[in-house]
Amino acid sequence: MPEREKRSFPVVIAGAGIGGLTAALALNDAGYEVCVLEKASELREVGAGLQLSPNACSVLERLGVLDELLPHAVLPEGISIRSGHSGKLLGTVPLGGDIAERYGLPYLVIHRADLQATLFEHACSRKGIDIRLDAAVSDIKINDQGQITCLYETSDDVNAVGTRALIGADGVWSKVRRFVPGHNTPKFTGQAAYRATIPAEGLPSYVLNRTGLWLGPNAHVVHYPISGGSSLNIVVLIAENWTEQDWSAPADADMVHAALDGWSPELLSLIEKSPKWLKWALCGVDANGPWRHGQVALLGDAAHGMLPYAAQGGAMAIEDAFVLARTFKAQNGDANTAFAIYEAERKDRVARVQALARRNASIYHMGAPLALARDTVMRMMPPKKFIDQMDWIYRWTATASRST
Numbered sequence: 001m002p003e004r005e006k007r008s009f010p011v012v013i014a015g016a017g018i019g020g021l022t023a024a025l026a027l028n029d030a031g032y033e034v035c036v037l038e039k040a041s042e043l044r045e046v047g048a049g050l051q052l053s054p055n056a057c058s059v060l061e062r063l064g065v066l067d068e069l070l071p072h073a074v075l076p077e078g079i080s081i082r083s084g085h086s087g088k089l090l091g092t093v094p095l096g097g098d099i100a101e102r103y104g105l106p107y108l109v110i111h112r113a114d115l116q117a118t119l120f121e122h123a124c125s126r127k128g129i130d131i132r133l134d135a136a137v138s139d140i141k142i143n144d145q146g147q148i149t150c151l152y153e154t155s156d157d158v159n160a161v162g163t164r165a166l167i168g169a170d171g172v173w174s175k176v177r178r179f180v181p182g183h184n185t186p187k188f189t190g191q192a193a194y195r196a197t198i199p200a201e202g203l204p205s206y207v208l209n210r211t212g213l214w215l216g217p218n219a220h221v222v223h224y225p226i227s228g229g230s231s232l233n234i235v236v237l238i239a240e241n242w243t244e245q246d247w248s249a250p251a252d253a254d255m256v257h258a259a260l261d262g263w264s265p266e267l268l269s270l271i272e273k274s275p276k277w278l279k280w281a282l283c284g285v286d287a288n289g290p291w292r293h294g295q296v297a298l299l300g301d302a303a304h305g306m307l308p309y310a311a312q313g314g315a316m317a318i319e320d321a322f323v324l325a326r327t328f329k330a331q332n333g334d335a336n337t338a339f340a341i342y343e344a345e346r347k348d349r350v351a352r353v354q355a356l357a358r359r360n361a362s363i364y365h366m367g368a369p370l371a372l373a374r375d376t377v378m379r380m381m382p383p384k385k386f387i388d389q390m391d392w393i394y395r396w397t398a399t400a401s402r403s404t
Helices: 003-007 018-029 054-062 066-072 096-103 112-125 253-259 265-271 313-330 335-364 370-380 383-388
Strands: 011-014 034-037 049-052 078-083 089-094 108-111 129-132 136-142 148-153 158-163 165-168 187-199 211-216 219-226 231-239 249-251 277-284 296-298
Touching (some): 018 034, 018 054, 034 158, 049 054, 049 112, 049 219, 049 313, 054 066, 054 313, 066 108, 066 112, 089 096, 089 383, 096 383, 108 112, 108 231, 112 129, 148 165, 165 335, 219 265, 231 265, 249 253, 296 335, 313 335
Parallel strands (some): 011 165, 165 296
Antiparallel strands (some): 049 108, 078 089, 136 148, 148 158, 187 277, 211 219, 249 277
16 A cells, blocks of 8 residues: 555544553654544543653653643652651652753653643644544454554444554553453552642642652552642552542542551641542553554553552653654554564563562562661662662663663
8 A cells, every 4th residue: 555545544542641642742743644532521630640750751852742841840859768657768869950960851740630731732733633532442343455444432423433553542441452362451459549639838848849758568658749839749559459440539538547547747747638539449451461463552551551669650651652653653654563563672671660660569568577678778778879770761762772
């Protein structure tokens, strides 16, 4: 099929989240028309805070988005790691200027909605990107020429769009994943995350210019400023066998207080400022399963949903999107070949990040006596060593020829 005829069929992306919108922009930059199908009738907040390390910022800069994000973001000076019970400082991870000098790009914390809105606005302004809300992918048909007809349902109709490739960027509970034979399915981890946001007004400055990480048995807490520093995002992660497929379920504040009973008064004073909590069950998708089949590919959580204990879930989706678009262009729109190369290039790196997140989960939630050994090691570790351990993740860039 001539190239111009190939390109007359848009690439269809299921999902207008971070990964889907990034893929739309990257594919558009590569010269392809894109149709984004989003099942929600309007984009709304799913999760509050997001950490964008230099590897993610590399892609956002390449797509011309990074500068517009900066007014909404905060560049934390560092991460303070503390004992949940005693409140004592265990270690400090330098960020801010240290990160910028080392990698040439910042480490940002931002409200997920601000990132999604910025990506959405860029996508809507681009000729060749068509975003359809209230459009849930329901089925695909493939003819003898290899053209896909993607069926999608709206609130009052069933529609179709022809495409040369379908990309599932529709999250850990992906509907597109069923078109990839042998795919791995999401598995609950026996942990749940409770989140809240509180106004920054009146909070101490050290809370608003740093990320806080508090460690304790069977639980840990992360907090950092979002929305340009006007709010503080707090996430409490605890052992809990709750298995609902909901990212923003109302939560009982008493569960949070019970999980943190006996923890540092300094931390509890922050926790008590929020009477309203939302929760989601932590589940993951093993990255070692197949990510693609023919002209269908998965990216982000649809391919490899991971625990948030390395703060890389969003970054991996952003990287996926860029690499997928790059390989698609390099293979002149041959989806079968491009998707095979994309999967091969990304899988080892993502699986390694997943393993790091699982390892961090066990380290963060240690009880005595292992926690004592962990705390001792952290106190003795030079600040630079913490970043050295993440160098293989942060040093990835959108200009590199391949992932590492």
